[in-house]
Amino acid sequence: GAVVSQHPSWVICKSGTSVKIECRSLDFQATTMFWYRQFPKQSLMLMATSNEGSKATYEQGVEKDKFLINHASLTLSTLTVTSAHPEDSSFYICSARVWDRQETQYFGPGTRLLVL
């Protein structure tokens, strides 16, 4: 089946640094990628929707200058958490929609970010 990978799976960083998370669709082309964050024991919260070649659409309350999303190709999207602070510590999950099956959506394994 289709696979979505994320890198890194774990990152620990100091407050004030920037962290980049990569999301790749390994065996299919994804026109749309979604970025979610999840706090412990809570459901996924959509941060932004990213369409290849265009600017991401951010959900209300998500700072676009804080969470930079780039979707440069049909197989790669990146999320950069700029000047990370402890409150940004969370589980970040990407998801990709398959080009030719618009209802099919595959999820990455997630990236756990801890900001000290």
Next chain:
Amino acid sequence: KNEVEQSPQNLTAQEGEFITINCSYSVGISALHWLQQHPGGGIVSLFMLSSGKKKHGRLIATINIQEKHSSLHITASHPRDSAVYICAVRNQGAQKLVFGQGTRLTINP
């Protein structure tokens, strides 16, 4: 805005029991997804439904469009089925999914 409600929120059962998790939504949809999230965090897409019923191994998912309701069944449950099961719907014409709060399932040996 679609409201997605799952029940129960928590479910503990013995190995071998038949499990049912329910999902109700308030607005017409184009598709409903059942997802599984293990303690490590990774999410697996189990089913995508727009009508009827689907079966994969010991898992069965049904949807009733008129009643705006879906169920996920697990037959002959096993401890490895312990996970959080999430129902998510896509509204007609929308790109994003709306998630239920999840059902935490624990299967004891």
